[in-house]
Amino acid sequence: MPFLDWVNKNQAKASTDEVPYHLLQQVKTYGEPSENLLIQGDNLLALKALLPFYAGQVKCIFIDPPYNTMSAFVHYDDKLEHSQWLSMVYPRLVLLRELLAENGSIWVTIDDNEAHYLKVLMDEVFGRTNFSANCLWEKVYSERMDARGFSTSHDHILVYQKSSKFSPNQLAKEQNSSQFNCWDDKAQKFYRRRSLRKEGSESRRQDRPSMWYPILAPDESQVWPVKPDGTEGRWRWKEANCIANKHELDFIQRNDKWEIYVKQYLEENPTRPPATLWLNQEVGHNHEAKLEIQALNNMDVFDTPKPERLLQRILEIATKPSDLVLDSFLGSGTTAAVAHKMGRRYIGIEMGEHAKTHCIPRLEKVIEGEQGGISETVGWNGGGGFSFCKLGEPAFDAEGHINPGIKFPTLAAFVWHFETGEPTKKSFETPCLGVKDGVAYYLLYNGILGDRRPAGGNVLTRPVLEILDEYFPHDGPKVIYGETSRIGESRLAAEQITFRQIPYDIKVR
Template identity: 35%
Template sequence: MEKLKMHSPDLSQENIAKIRELFPGCVTEARDEKTGKLRLAVDFDQLRQELSDHIVEGPQERYRLDWPGKREALALANAPIAKALRPCHEESVDFNNTQNLFIEGDNLEALKLIQETYLGQIKIIFIDPPYNTGGDFIYNDDFSEGYEDFLVSSNQRNSIGERLVANQETNGRFHSDWLSMVYPRLRLARQLLRDDGVIFISIDDGEAGNLRKVCDEVFGEENLIANVVWQKKYTRANDARWFSDNHDHILCYAKQKIGMTLNLLPRNESQLSAYSNPDNHPKGPWKATPLHAKSGTNTSPFKFKNGVTWAPPAGTFRRFNDASMREMDENNEVWFGADGTQTPSRKSFLSEVKDGVSPVTIWPYDEVGHNHEANNELKSLGLGGLFNNPKPSRLIQRMLELATSPNRADIILDFFAGSSTTAHSVMLQNAADGGSRRFIMVQLDEATNEKSEAFRAGFKTISAVSRERIRRAGKKILEGDCHPDWNRDVGFRVLKVDTSNMKDVYYRPDEVKQSDLLDMVDNVKEGRTAEDLLFQVLIDWGVDLTLPIRRETVQGKTVFFVDDNALVACFDRGITEDLVKELAGHEPLRVVFRDNGFVTDAVKINVEQIFRQLSPTTEVKAI
């Protein structure tokens, strides 16, 4: 019986597999020095022959962004991890029914763990990563450098400390650390986006240039949609040394720009007020628009039926040909002013224009909120003063309006959740339009400062504050006016990143010594529950982590039914042939048992044959 791998995917191996599809002769198998197992490997000599005219190597100049640590960051993104997501009922809200997730732990590990489950399924990613203030990052990923190491790796000193450049750039270390932190996370994020998905990234001027170059590499320069400027403050800081910093950038990239569209924004009251109907035209409200354009070829005059002759102003051209002009004139769709003597204009009717307006790249605070509004939102929930410069929910709601639909269960991911403004915004938007959007929040269990308001309020970690914000926001939203079609899902299922549920023997059985055999009879760690094992199996098999889970007792054994028959799992010992036959009768898509859970070796051997007879489409595996 085949065993589940119980670790995140090895993206390097997946990339090599893609190369094999294009150049099968350039990929071979080699034995891994650490595990002794066969792995795919690239024959670079053969690949060079295939691409001999298109290779850039060595010190040859090329257009790219480099920094000390980039190679390690890329390797980190691709490397698999043997970790687990453990469910936590007591910190969840409506665990059994909600479609939302809150993952506590390092977001790089979380992104790796959900790769197979949500590959190509996320519609929007919004992240507000920590801005580079020239200090150390809590997301250091074990390869951030000290000052002396940076001077060597950036070729400013050699290995014995001799200076290689006249002016040493020490600040580059912090840029390098920041880029090494964000780069692998963006690479994993792209994998999760749908083909029509988009990512919004909030950043200040300090790293906006570097972030854009990184995103060009990860998502492709051709997939940049916009660099939005958000007016985050509405007051001027007169004590600023140079300029009052009143904006942030929001970079927006598509996974595949060709073929994807953004929604139009609804017209606001000011835009609607431009339309009126002073002449009671049967088509309804209209506004006057010019008959001329900046480009074209036709500059000839046109005579209307009222005797007025019009020609485009100097340097401009007619927007419409004679036939169109005559049709507008006959249908009373040309406006000559209230007195009938003014320069003619076309009547553009509200009923004939698009249902909304195109977004612009400047988002003023009166449309999408500002930092002070965001603080007031937290205060209204009893959580004021706990975060510096939080984002207002209206800002994220603007993104949801542009890139999601209430008619689809779009998934929104934020892996720098912070105060969980994104989750709050998703619930607000669903309550407003009856949508069924879902959220996945990821937040590190970073300790709060002992001198902070959060600590004094009893919150020991940022993730605890983040979850409490969702609880309070959800309760408040339900107390207000909600769209009748909304499913009123304000819950979230909490999963926590932890070490694997499996002992090392599961991954490296060849390294077990004979003296260790008694300790290795069970390959599951002490203290891990059957539900812990279930969620690691869901991750390994790529099953949605929010599916309903039903626990039943069948023939005296605990059996989990995930979404009825999407997956059936039994991790008890003493499994009999009769139990196997009964589970096969449910015809599940997948079934999993504990490898040493069968009453006899004969039963274990017969499991696959039983399913082949009673439920041939079931995939059978063990842990």
């Protein structure tokens, strides 16, 4: 597979591992207590801070990164040189991949300036076989008459899955029930007829020779897909399908000739697969998005919002209620607002001050039951809540010392994630963090064994090991983190213990 190369690519790849871990500091809760988070801070640092708690848990990621259009933006520095833009995007994509669930998907909006480079870059990060679709969103409703050359009407939405476990949801479709005027006694359903003979383009015999074959009519005569003008056509179905699904065929005799139809049944909840062309009549356009923001904050309209209907379509395809949604370029807060109204859990990350001036007020109005955007469509009447957080201090300083503000459960979450790649699913209250693949993991820190002296209980000694064996026994390999060990290497080997010193072994790993 070809790879994209640019100046300082190796530095960009290495920067992912070098991103320091920061603590998340909860500032205030709005509305009812919930799992929803709005984080103000650099999204690269925030994504790394989320890893120990959310790795592999996010069902849908939507991001609308700066487009690198070489034009001035009030809220973003979008005027980046091409290689700088790629170096900005790459480490963020790597961390987003780690947060994505195995059956999850990531959706990225971008225009033609970087779309094709981004496609190759995402092939590298997510794997080319995990490319799902390139959806085209019609972002305007008319041409720009002042455009020089072409008037651009669309943006790209690149869709990648974490693995083959991702399956897009079907979308609802309308059926005109008046057209379904035939009744099937066996199926107990109304249906309409659709010609089995292919019509329109590629409907000739030479277009699909294998689709030219006879079908036996009720009177045992042979019916061929001959067009009304007498030329040879073809069937829609393969011969094996006709044999296997003959009960779905209708034979109608007109003017001494048999015509064959496929039964299309009237469904109670008809669906269709999602298409890749998204017209603005269906999912909104840029002007609609700005009007939505104006209704919420007419003093300072955000430059590049996305319409709520666009995010609604994405979440309909990619998620179900209670799934976790992440947007690390939250902007004006559209993703969080739509997720809130649709009953999804969400995490939104925004660096600028408009995390406070735009996102918080918008989500407060959502909680109050505002009726803009998709509210009426989804029956939104208010409720719920979210927590506003900021990035706190680094978990480890430049010398490798642990931040004194880190408590045992937080460091335990880091250790568990480092060792297993999994997020924490519980509140750690004992030195035994859990067992993964037959290996038990322990952490001696912050006086977890009851000794509240600064280094009390943080050192692996024979008495401490006896306590661990008595109260948290494990018959198999153990990994024990602590300040230092005073047990010899031979004893550690005999007990199947791997000792790791904190904080150094954490930072190295």
